[in-house]
Amino acid sequence: ALLRLVADAKATGLSLTNPALAQTIGSEASFAMRGVSTVKGPVDFQTLEIKSQTLTARFKGRAGAAELRGRLDAAAPDLARFGKVAGLELKGEATLTGDIEGTPSSNRFTANVDAIANRFGTGVASIDGLYGGTITLSGGARLDPDGGFGFNDLQLLGPNASARIDGAVTPKLADMTASMTIPELSKADKRASGRGEIAARVTGTLSRPDA
Secondary structure (H helix, E strand, O other): OOEEEEEEEEEOOOOOOOHHHHHHHOOOEEEEEEEEEOOOOOEEEEEEEEEEOOOEEEEEEEEOOOOEEEEEEEEEOOHHHHHHHHOOOOEEEEEEEEEEEEEHHHOEEEEEEEEEEEEEEOOOHHHHHHHOEEEEEEEEEEEOOOOOEEEEEEEEEOOOOEEEEEEEEOOOOEEEEEEEEEOOHHHOOOOOOOOEEEEEEEEEOOOOEEO
């Protein structure tokens, strides 16, 4: 028989002693869940939502010890609220969507994500010169049961720089490449000029990487 799961919760007047966490979480939060399940089976979520004054996250899909599959949507309308936790003068707004699949009981996960931040800033001049404004993050990532991990064409693109990482590092084999391109170095440091390109490769194994 199917079990119908319905839950709603709301907290107001939250007051955390840690100023950074208080700013990040805010004073109100809510939780909503709608789903169906069997006694021993995974839960099929029509919606699973956590919402605060600073972040909204929604998951729709199937989740259980043996299976995880679904879509995650998250939005942070004011990144400045996360600045103290990050140790940066963050600003802007960000959204993220991700298709997630895995087997939680064996610690295996894969995710394909698309994220965008508008009016982004960190308060660090060199970073903001390259990635300030609108930035996007797209590509795939994975975690293997044996501790290995990998990336599938994961790209971070900004107005004045682009970075890419691809490949995997496992206990048996490591083959991962990373690159960054800066068309005009003066955007990062006014004392520099010209074009900058950085490339790196990791080989070997997870326990004995060779860069």
